[in-house]
Amino acid sequence: MDVAVIGVGHVGLVTAACLADLGHRVVGLDDDAAKIETLLTGGVPFHEPDLPQLVQEVTDSGALRFTTDLGEALADAEVVFVCVGTPPLPGGGPDLRFVERVGVEVASKVDHELVLVEKSTVPANTGRRLTHVIRREQQARGTQVTNVHVASNPEFLREGAAVHDTLNPDRIVYGTSSDFARDALRRVYAPLVERTGAPVVETDVNTAELIKHASNAFLATRISFINAVANVCDRVGADVEVVAQGMGMDARIGPAFLSAGLGYGGSCFPKDVDAFLHLSRQVGYDFRLLEEVGRINVGQREVVLDKLRDELWHLAGKTITVFGGAFKPGTDDLRESPGLHLARALIDEGATVRVYDPVASDGVRRELPDVAVFTDPLEASTGAHAVVVATDWPEVVDLDLGKLVAALDYPILVDGRNCLDPEAARAAGLRYHAIGRGHLEQH
Ligand SMILES: NC(=O)C1=CN([C@@H]2O[C@H](COP(=O)(O)OP(=O)(O)OC[C@H]3O[C@@H](n4cnc5c(N)ncnc54)[C@H](O)[C@@H]3O)[C@@H](O)[C@H]2O)C=CC1
Numbered sequence: 001m002d003v004a005v006i007g008v009g010h011v012g013l014v015t016a017a018c019l020a021d022l023g024h025r026v027v028g029l030d031d032d033a034a035k036i037e038t039l040l041t042g043g044v045p046f047h048e049p050d051l052p053q054l055v056q057e058v059t060d061s062g063a064l065r066f067t068t069d070l071g072e073a074l075a076d077a078e079v080v081f082v083c084v085g086t087p088p089l090p091g092g093g094p095d096l097r098f099v100e101r102v103g104v105e106v107a108s109k110v111d112h113e114l115v116l117v118e119k120s121t122v123p124a125n126t127g128r129r130l131t132h133v134i135r136r137e138q139q140a141r142g143t144q145v146t147n148v149h150v151a152s153n154p155e156f157l158r159e160g161a162a163v164h165d166t167l168n169p170d171r172i173v174y175g176t177s178s179d180f181a182r183d184a185l186r187r188v189y190a191p192l193v194e195r196t197g198a199p200v201v202e203t204d205v206n207t208a209e210l211i212k213h214a215s216n217a218f219l220a221t222r223i224s225f226i227n228a229v230a231n232v233c234d235r236v237g238a239d240v241e242v243v244a245q246g247m248g249m250d251a252r253i254g255p256a257f258l259s260a261g262l263g264y265g266g267s268c269f270p271k272d273v274d275a276f277l278h279l280s281r282q283v284g285y286d287f288r289l290l291e292e293v294g295r296i297n298v299g300q301r302e303v304v305l306d307k308l309r310d311e312l313w314h315l316a317g318k319t320i321t322v323f324g325g326a327f328k329p330g331t332d333d334l335r336e337s338p339g340l341h342l343a344r345a346l347i348d349e350g351a352t353v354r355v356y357d358p359v360a361s362d363g364v365r366r367e368l369p370d371v372a373v374f375t376d377p378l379e380a381s382t383g384a385h386a387v388v389v390a391t392d393w394p395e396v397v398d399l400d401l402g403k404l405v406a407a408l409d410y411p412i413l414v415d416g417r418n419c420l421d422p423e424a425a426r427a428a429g430l431r432y433h434a435i436g437r438g439h440l441e442q443h
């Protein structure tokens with residue numbers, strides 16, 4: 001099939017490359033000319049494992065090409081995926097201007113029947129709005145009124161595992177309001193269903209939109225739940241790691257997303273929890289549970305700061321190294337990074353901060369121009385008074401702790417991801433603190 005992807009960022013580029021890998025002819029479009037130039041010259045604009053190789057393969061074979069020209073992208077397309085950003089607004093709702101703009105632009109250029117698919121994460125009722133925008137725009141311009149079928153096909157990939165997740169989905173969800181759109185999406189995903197046997201949820205547009213918000217909000221709730229449990233564990237001297245293990249063995253609970261720590265970050269969980277709360281209030285339901293989920297998440301930074309204050313007393317004038325600028329391993333994405341939020345809080349308290357990150361150092365320098373940024377964890381720790389693990393990079397998990405102790409001025413480490421072995425840390429001479437592992441605390 002001929003497919004267009006509008007917005008080739010973290011989701012759009014992976015979607016475009018994977019759809020091409022599945023046998024479709026794909027055009028990827030972005031209005032960021034520099035991004036398209038990078039892609040046309042064989043680069044990939046962000047760090048994502050396996051993506052550069054896949055993009056190279058499918059562009060070499062001619063299955064994927066890139067453009068900035070919407071007319072060219074739409075010319076043969078049967079299905080158009082909208083993968084533009086939906087960033088948070090100050091009031092908590094998502095900024096849907098980019099989605100609206102795509103609707104207006106598509107309405108002005110399209111000359112045949114097609115399916116316009118929301119892959120961006122959007123609140124329920126966005127499909128209705130988009131349909132209205134397209135009709136209004138075509139009527140206002142006096143252009144040919146074509147049948148643009150708006151559908152929702154939410155994306156569940158994780159950064160750092162995006163290609164794997166897209167080619168091995170737990171489920172495929174699409175919501176449509178016409179046979180035309182449903183049949184087109186069936187044909188888009190038929191090769192993937194054949195390859196993987198992935199189950200498909202076919203539903204209406206509002207339900208599909210809501211499945212995405214509910215999924216992200218639920219995953220975030222699990223994380224905040226285990227972090228709240230961790231805070232109790234700290235106070236009673238219990239071990240949250242064993243609590244999570246014991247809970248996760250119940251098949252009804254399961255072990256995933258029960259890692260306590262510094263809290264969730266990234267471009268989606270914080271924004272989508274707020275957006276779902278905002279939507280719920282807009283339609284007359286006060287989903288206060290979600291408010292608390294966000295509050296617990298932000299509070300985890302204070303948990304780490306308290307552990308540092310306990311050790312160092314005043315943080316002003318101390319040098320503290322943060323391991324991890326990216327919001328999680330496997331990506332250089334800094335959006336809502338817990339490590340950067342912590343770094344800012346430390347700076348506000350008068351500490352001198354250093355940040356180590358193996359792939360996101362350039363971005364960290366741009367975000368925190370006054371902070372020394374390192375690509376070597378030992379160099380970053382030399383002469384520091386404490387280290388905080390904010391991101392469980394393999395480079396951190398496998399670090400030679402003896403060398404770390406030798407580099408530090410005071411051998412203090414707060415493991416904000418519970419990713420180091422406490423015994424090994426102690427044996428190396430570290431004063432080791434974790435999250436929710438009260439049985440380990442040294443006073
Ligand atoms: N990053 C992730 O892991 C996931 C993101 N999502 C959702 O997918 C959406 C996109 O997220 P990301 O890919 O992370 O964003 P991103 O910021 O990496 O990419 C968005 C792209 O859209 C382009 N764009 C914006 N307006 C445009 C227009 N009118 N025409 C052409 N291109 C345009 C931008 O230049 C940018 O390259 C968001 O709604 C997000 O919530 C969903 C699942 C996973």
Ligand SMILES: O=C(O)[C@H]1O[C@H](OP(=O)(O)OP(=O)(O)OC[C@H]2O[C@@H](n3ccc(=O)[nH]c3=O)[C@H](O)[C@@H]2O)[C@H](O)[C@@H](O)[C@@H]1O
Nearest residue numbers: 155156157158159223257258259263264265266268327328
């Ligand atoms: O909508 C999205 O954008 C995506 O959001 C998340 O994916 P992502 O943000 O890439 O990363 P996750 O692996 O989910 O981690 C998110 C954050 O939660 C933290 N986390 C995760 C799991 C856990 O048990 N504890 C925990 O603190 C991570 O450190 C990270 O900061 C979801 O996992 C994806 O399914 C979804 O498509």
